[in-house]
Amino acid sequence: MVKRNLWTREDIQRALALYLSTPFGQIHSGNPRIIDLARQIGRTPSAIALKMSNLAGIDESLDRKGMVNSSALDKQVWKEFLTAPENVVAVSEAMHENILYTQTNYPEAYSFGEGTNQTAQTTQRRGQNLFRRTILTSYGSRCALTDLDDPRLLVASHIIGWAEQAQTRLNPHNGICLNALHDRAFDKHLISFGEKYELLVDRNLPSKTSELLHRVKHQKLRMPERFLPSQDFLETHRQQFYA
Numbered sequence: 001m002v003k004r005n006l007w008t009r010e011d012i013q014r015a016l017a018l019y020l021s022t023p024f025g026q027i028h029s030g031n032p033r034i035i036d037l038a039r040q041i042g043r044t045p046s047a048i049a050l051k052m053s054n055l056a057g058i059d060e061s062l063d064r065k066g067m068v069n070s071s072a073l074d075k076q077v078w079k080e081f082l083t084a085p086e087n088v089v090a091v092s093e094a095m096h097e098n099i100l101y102t103q104t105n106y107p108e109a110y111s112f113g114e115g116t117n118q119t120a121q122t123t124q125r126r127g128q129n130l131f132r133r134t135i136l137t138s139y140g141s142r143c144a145l146t147d148l149d150d151p152r153l154l155v156a157s158h159i160i161g162w163a164e165q166a167q168t169r170l171n172p173h174n175g176i177c178l179n180a181l182h183d184r185a186f187d188k189h190l191i192s193f194g195e196k197y198e199l200l201v202d203r204n205l206p207s208k209t210s211e212l213l214h215r216v217k218h219q220k221l222r223m224p225e226r227f228l229p230s231q232d233f234l235e236t237h238r239q240q241f242y243a
Contacts, residue, residue: 139177
């Protein structure tokens with residue numbers, strides 16, 4: 001009897017990490033990233049693609065469904081990711097050579113005389129890379145307001161800020177893909193989004209600033225392929241917007 005090569009929890013977590021950053025239409029055995037993961041864990045590309053389709057089948061945020069024969073362990077790993085994504089983050093970082101997101105905090109001391117060099121402090125945000133890939137993939141790597149499509153100018157914006165609530169930091173329903181300007185305004189609560197996802201702009205802004213922030217293609221957020229922004233999270237953001 002041939003021994004079955006059963007899927008382990010970590011193998012499923014690896015497939016999930018890849019699923020989160022792969023557009024639905026690219027889940028197939030010819031995808032180079034799927035081929036690479038298959039090589040890493042000793043499976044066929046077809047098996048990886050099938051497992052990712054099984055995960056799509058239990059992804060309630062996806063309007064198109066994958067396979068429906070997901071295992072109990074598939075469902076458990078998916079549930080664990082939504083509530084405590086640390087393990088998926090760990091395997092994702094291993095798959096991407098442990099490259100961690102770095103945020104630079106510029107020093108508050110400035111010299112207005114001769115230029116000097118100072119060492120900037122950095123803070124590592126574990127899991128931010130996976131969060132960014134997930135959010136940009138969900139929005140087709142286009143800003144949800146302007147359709148800007150250069151990744152260098154796109155941000156995976158947190159609805160509830162990273163420092164505000166630890167348990168929502170990596171929740172994909174806590175993210176929106178925005179361009180750098182609207183991300184900054186969103187982070188500062190100068191804009192928000194209503195119960196119908198319509199753009200809200202602070203009425204007290206200077207006229208030119210207000211005009212620029214209103215100059216968008218979509219007056220309502222363009223909806224992502226998966227992981228719709230949580231209205232509960234947006235309500236928390238709106239409370240600070242109206243404060």
